[in-house]
Structures are given as structure tokens and as C-alpha cells.
Amino acid sequence: MSATRPTTSAQKDISMERQKAMLARHFQELSKVRETGRKVAYTFVPGNLTELISEAGMLGVYPEINALQSGMRQRSADFIHEAERLGHNEDVCTYVKCDIGMLTKGNIGPTGEKLPPPDLLLLSYTGCFTFMKWFELLRREYHCEIAMLHVPYAADGQPTEAMRQYIAKQLRNEVIPKFEKVSGKKLDLDSLAARLRRSALAEEDLSWVLESAKKKPSPIDAYFGAVYYVGPIFTAFRGGEDCIGYYRALRQEVKSRLEHGEGPVTPDGTLAKERFRLVVEGPPNWTHFRDFWKIFYEEGVVFVASTYTKVGGLYDRGFRHGAEKDPLLSLADYCLSCYTNLSLPARVDLLERYVREYAADGFIFNSIKSCKSFSAGQLVMLREVEKRTGIPGAFIESDLVDPRYYSQANIKNRVESYLQMLDQRRRA
Amino acid sequence: MSAEQELERLLDRCERIYGDVALEEVKAWKAAHPGRPAIGHLPVYVPREVIHAAGALPVALQGGGDQVDIVRGDACFQSYICHLPRSTVELGLQGELDLLEGLVFPSTCDVIRNLSGIWQLLFQGKYVRYLDLPQALNDTGGLFYLEDLEGLMNDVAARANQKPDKAAVAASIRLYNRNRRALQLLYELRAEAPQLVAADEAFLVARAGGQMEVSAHSDLVETFVSLARKRNRRKEDRIRVVAIGAFCEQPPLGLLRTLERSGCYVVDDDLNLGARWIQGDVEPGDFPLKALSKAYLVQSTWASVRFEDEQFRGDQLVARVKALRADGVIFAAPSFCDPALLDQPPLQKALTDANLPFISFKYAENTGQFQGFREQAGTFSDSLKLWGTT
Numbered sequence A: 001m002s003a004t005r006p007t008t009s010a011q012k013d014i015s016m017e018r019q020k021a022m023l024a025r026h027f028q029e030l031s032k033v034r035e036t037g038r039k040v041a042y043t044f045v046p047g048n049l050t051e052l053i054s055e056a057g058m059l060g061v062y063p064e065i066n067a068l069q070s071g072m073r074q075r076s077a078d079f080i081h082e083a084e085r086l087g088h089n090e091d092v093c094t095y096v097k098c099d100i101g102m103l104t105k106g107n108i109g110p111t112g113e114k115l116p117p118p119d120l121l122l123l124s125y126t127g128c129f130t131f132m133k134w135f136e137l138l139r140r141e142y143h144c145e146i147a148m149l150h151v152p153y154a155a156d157g158q159p160t161e162a163m164r165q166y167i168a169k170q171l172r173n174e175v176i177p178k179f180e181k182v183s184g185k186k187l188d189l190d191s192l193a194a195r196l197r198r199s200a201l202a203e204e205d206l207s208w209v210l211e212s213a214k215k216k217p218s219p220i221d222a223y224f225g226a227v228y229y230v231g232p233i234f235t236a237f238r239g240g241e242d243c244i245g246y247y248r249a250l251r252q253e254v255k256s257r258l259e260h261g262e263g264p265v266t267p268d269g270t271l272a273k274e275r276f277r278l279v280v281e282g283p284p285n286w287t288h289f290r291d292f293w294k295i296f297y298e299e300g301v302v303f304v305a306s307t308y309t310k311v312g313g314l315y316d317r318g319f320r321h322g323a324e325k326d327p328l329l330s331l332a333d334y335c336l337s338c339y340t341n342l343s344l345p346a347r348v349d350l351l352e353r354y355v356r357e358y359a360a361d362g363f364i365f366n367s368i369k370s371c372k373s374f375s376a377g378q379l380v381m382l383r384e385v386e387k388r389t390g391i392p393g394a395f396i397e398s399d400l401v402d403p404r405y406y407s408q409a410n411i412k413n414r415v416e417s418y419l420q421m422l423d424q425r426r427r428a
Numbered sequence B: 001m002s003a004e005q006e007l008e009r010l011l012d013r014c015e016r017i018y019g020d021v022a023l024e025e026v027k028a029w030k031a032a033h034p035g036r037p038a039i040g041h042l043p044v045y046v047p048r049e050v051i052h053a054a055g056a057l058p059v060a061l062q063g064g065g066d067q068v069d070i071v072r073g074d075a076c077f078q079s080y081i082c083h084l085p086r087s088t089v090e091l092g093l094q095g096e097l098d099l100l101e102g103l104v105f106p107s108t109c110d111v112i113r114n115l116s117g118i119w120q121l122l123f124q125g126k127y128v129r130y131l132d133l134p135q136a137l138n139d140t141g142g143l144f145y146l147e148d149l150e151g152l153m154n155d156v157a158a159r160a161n162q163k164p165d166k167a168a169v170a171a172s173i174r175l176y177n178r179n180r181r182a183l184q185l186l187y188e189l190r191a192e193a194p195q196l197v198a199a200d201e202a203f204l205v206a207r208a209g210g211q212m213e214v215s216a217h218s219d220l221v222e223t224f225v226s227l228a229r230k231r232n233r234r235k236e237d238r239i240r241v242v243a244i245g246a247f248c249e250q251p252p253l254g255l256l257r258t259l260e261r262s263g264c265y266v267v268d269d270d271l272n273l274g275a276r277w278i279q280g281d282v283e284p285g286d287f288p289l290k291a292l293s294k295a296y297l298v299q300s301t302w303a304s305v306r307f308e309d310e311q312f313r314g315d316q317l318v319a320r321v322k323a324l325r326a327d328g329v330i331f332a333a334p335s336f337c338d339p340a341l342l343d344q345p346p347l348q349k350a351l352t353d354a355n356l357p358f359i360s361f362k363y364a365e366n367t368g369q370f371q372g373f374r375e376q377a378g379t380f381s382d383s384l385k386l387w388g389t390t
């Protein structure tokens, strides 16, 4: 019996079309900055200051997203090769190499148009040390303003008041003046606060969508499906009306699936039967995204919760922009609470909670070769989650955008053996 | 005892400390200082003055080198993580670090950062402190760091049953100033007359400080330098190189020896960088912790793990190579070390633009085969000697 059945066109994500249109508009605006005079900020996803960028009337470019899309469009191998030809080492983060390669080959964005150079390099140094090295490389290529926002690591599980104040102070004294200088526009804090409150509306709907996976069967895949869902809120759109509209539509769609007892939509149709509910830690592979996904949906696996979809904010755990009255402290709270800025024990706690709250049958770690921020310590985390939940976990390895480190056969073998083991446990 | 015998004795002691994963030196210190704790810290930079002033012995943990068989450490890390964390965890699981009352993890990289969490998970109840060195290199960053230092000071002082004391911090700063000056002398002597101080000797002498009381180490370095000056060693026909990239996981001794046997004098390196991080003396003034915080902002050496603010590292490397009259650069970095490896292309470009030759290779702290390095370094040296270029 096939694991999926055809999805009616009405069920196909309307929200997906909406997202595509938003992205197309964004890239179009980026391609026109010479004429419009709009300024451009390059920045990273975790701890991003999108609302600040929008308040300054600027446009955001997210190098990780470029890398991810290059991976999905099968361009990353070329770009990585180019970066290695320039002397970049095989051992380092492949997002960085992909971006450097793309830059060297003309900086053509996903819509085929050249991306404009940045007017501001906004290094929001959250959750990954390599971001800093990446920006050091970019600053050699561009002669523009640089703003560094140091986000301290929440090493003891909880951010401290000193950390919040430190971030707010940097924003006030260093980052905002750079924005004002580049944009020529004085920042209106009330308007920023209002924008943050708008972000929260979308965050509320996204959280509802992610939490819908608690239902059986789950109407969503909280990993392969959710990487699309988090797109707008993790990047340039948070705080805007488009974003609110997108999440409202998404919620409606998911609600309708839920009412009809429908499972998640996969590339081959709607999942017919939910056989396994899994939690996943780590980013997916982008170069073989569909093949990777297929390994799971063919076996009736639904991911009910994932940590990767929290790198741009832990909205499902209650964080909301604008909940704190002072907008700068609100941004500080956001930066501090992104997933990769959590300590390993806090990451383990979260995984344990996901396994329990989402009634998962098991959990899987996808360890990414080039991402030490995620992968260093994952083996210890895995054992700890096993110990606490009494459920065995699985460990697979791949890479984000370097196809040399993706092996369909190996991963498939491992996943199949793991699922067999879960099946046996269930019968026992 | 002749100067050479004295040097031999001293170097033997340093090599013993280097190879002593059971931290006998620290045990001896603790026996002599009952009730006082020893606090370990990971590379690269931790202001040891603060731990010292709080009444504890700061102990630099630099991995297990090639002396530790990794049994359980490998089960904690994938093959694509550098070697230092796995040997450190191995030592922890073997109980070799039990004598340390706590560990400080500076914000060196994602691996050390996550290692702090591994420690929290594997060694519950142990004091673990993450030290977030400021990447915002301004007053705001300085103030945040100062509060972090106060926290570290209070924590360690509580474990040593002492009251945090300004005068003690000032006194410690002075002791460490002397230590930095002594290490500076050692490096100057090597740059000036590399035949008098071999690369492995400088490494061992500097590294011994990681487990010793600071004054005792300063004595040791000063004695070494004054004895080494008296050596009667002929300068050989070797090229002068600067070795870059080994600031965290340290290469095995055999690798350093191989480099010099292959026709190179290593006239400068970034081994044991943490001990030489602050450039020049720190003036304790009336607020010594503040002085340390300020020193981090304005007196830090350039390093791959610190935000590159105003000056490009490549320019600084070129300036250093020229000032040392070095013939070239050897990039020697641990495998899978993002900070060191991501820095290489821009550094190499700066060298190329300045017409300075270089070679590069990767190692692990437990690398056992040096043939490849010997050939590479030998060819580098031969071609520079013969043609002045590679």
C-alpha cells in the first residue's frame, strides 16, 4: 500500500503560493535598489533584527538562506568547489563556502537576479561562532558599515538580566546609530514597538500550527513541512502585514486538515497513515531535500517536533516579540532565546519535553558535518534524551549543502533499521 | 652543574609536566596549600589572574596530546570534531580531572562552548563556568565582561573560602605581568637567536606554566632564558618561519621537532597563546578587575577567536613576519578547527600580496606520523634556501 495518496488541489498549500509571491517581491525589490535607493543589510537568521531593518526602511539579505537555496537548486556543489579552489578548507562550515563561492560567481540570487551589495553588515552574533568568521570574510569583499551585536551565550540555561541589558545597550549605543547613519532615518522606538507587536500576531499563529502536531494524526510535518512554515517569520517579513496574512492563511489550512483528519502534505501527496511520530534534532540536508524527506514519509514517519525550526525563535515555548514593553529588551530576549544559543542541558530538556508532549515514538539526530554549533555534543545529548525518556534514539549524519556528505543509501538503511526496532518495541 | 646540564634538568621537568595527564604538579600544589582549590580552564584565553587572586590555582587544560588513549571520548564526538574536546572528556571520564574543583570554558568557539554543556551533563555537580569574552570591543562590551569577571572572582573565592579582594587582584596582575615579560623575553631570544631556543623547548617552557604557580613559572622561564643565552650553539643554515594556527589544540612535540629538523627555525608561533594574550603590562590602578577588562579590549593580541575590529589580521601577520625577518609562514592548524581554518584564505592572500611564501598543513594533537610534514617543510625550506621562493 502506498504511504501517500493524492492531495486535492484545494488542499495544496495556498500559503505556499503566498510565500512564493512574498519572496519574489522581496527579491524584486532587492534587484531594484539602484533605482529606489533603498539600503540593504546583510544579516544572519538566528537572533535577526528584522523589525529594526524594516523600521529603517531597509531590505534584508540572509546569506544562510542564499546558501540553503543554492543547496536546493543544486548549485552549492559548484559554489563550494569554487571556495575550495580559492583556498577554503574542506573541514569548515559549508554554508560559508557556499556563500563565498556564490559571491565569487556573481552573487546571483535565487530568482536569477544579482543581489545588491550590502550597505550594512549586521552581525548579530547569536548561537554560532562561525557567523563571526563568515562576516570577517564578507567585510573584506564589501566596504560598508559594520555593526556587531554580541549576544552572550545562555550557558546556565537561562539568560541573565545582565545579558539582556548588555544587548539593549549595544543596540542603543552601537547598532541603532549605525542603522540611522546608513538609512539617514531616525529610529522611532514607538513605531518599532508597534512592529514588534505585529510580529507577535504571526508568532501566535505559527505556534498554533506547530502545536497542531500534538494531535493524532498530526496535520503537519514539523520538520520537512515546517522549514517552509518558518521561512517568512525567520527572515525579512516578520512584523509586516504580509507575514501576518501568511500565517493566518497557514493556520486556516492546517485547521482544515485537522478537521478532516488529514495528515501532512508531502511531495507525493497526503500521508495516508501516520505510523511513527518522531522528534528530530539538527538541520536537514538541502541538496537532497526531497529524497531525504521521502525516506521518512515512505515509512509513514511524521516529524511532530523539530529543534531546527527553532533557530529563529522559540515561539512554541511562549516567546513573543513585544511582550516586553521596552522594544530593545524585547529584541534582546529574542536574540538570547534562539535555539542554538541555548546550553546543551537546555537543548536536552527541550527535546525531552518534545518527546513527551508530542507523544513521540522515537527521536532522530541528523548530525551536520560542517555545523559544529549544532553537532558538537550531539552524541552526549542523544544518550541523555534516551536516558530520560527511556526511548532509544537514532543518529544519522549528512551535511547542509555539500552533496559529498550525503548518502541516501546509508541514511535509508539506518532509518529503516531504527523504525524496525521501534516497531518491535511497540509489539513487545 | 654546567649551564647545559641545568637546562637539561629544567627541560626534563617541563617535559614531565607536559606529559603528566594526572596533573601531579597540581596535586603537589594542593597538598602544599590545604583547602585551596584548583580551577581548570580551556584554551584559548582566560584571565588567570582572577582565579589566582581568588585563592585558587589556575590550571590550563590543553587536551591529552598524544599521551591519552581515547576510549570513551570518541563516543562523545563525531569524527568531524577536532581532537581536543574528546581527549579532555576522556581525561574527565578517567577521573584525571577530579582534583579540579571546577572548569572555566572561555568563548573560544562553538566546540568549547558546547563542551561546557557536555560537562554540565556528564559531570553534574561540578562547577562549570562559561566565560563570555566580549566581541563588542567597546565600553559596553568592557562593562559586560567586567561583570562576568566579578562573577568568576566571587565563585572561585567562595570555593577557596576567601573574600574577593581588590588588593589581591592587583597583586596577581603584577605577578602575571612579570610572567608575560618573562615569556616575552623567551620569544625575543628565540627570534633573535633561534639556535639557542628550539621550538619544542620554547613550547615546553611556556606550557609548563599552565600547571604551576605563576611566580614559580616566572622563575623557571627567567632561568631558562638566562641559561639559554649562554649556550654555545652554531647557527645553522635554516630558514626562519612563523608558525600560525595552533593557538588552541596543540600539535604533538614530535611535529615541532620535525619542523626544525626539516631545515626551519620557528622564530614565532601562536602556541600557548593564552599565556601571552595580553600585550604588555596591565596597570592595576584602583580598579584592578576593570583594568583586566580594559586590557582585553585594547591590549589583546590579534587572534582568530577574537572579532577582527579595526585592523585586518592579514596586515598584522605580514607586519610580524617582516619585523621578525622571517622567510615564510607555516600554517599549522588542527583538523576541523573552524576559527583557524577560516582565517587561512585571507591570511594567505595578505602574504601572497606581500610576496611572502607559505605552506599549510593540518594536524591532530595525537598525530603520530610526521613523514608528510617532514617532506613538506623540507621542500619549503630547500626551495627558499636555493631560490628564495617556493
Ligand code: SF4
Residues within 6 Å of the ligand: A064, A093, A094, A095, A096, A127, A128, A129, A130, A131, A370, A371, A372, A373, A374, A400
Ligand atoms: S556553523 Fe552551523 S550555525 Fe554556524 S554558520 Fe555554519 S551552518 Fe550556520
Ligand code: SF4
Residues within 6 Å of the ligand: B082, B083, B084, B085, B108, B109, B110, B111, B112, B248, B249, B334, B336, B337, B338, B339, B340
Ligand atoms: S581546536 Fe579549534 S575548533 Fe577545536 S576547540 Fe580549539 S578552537 Fe575550537
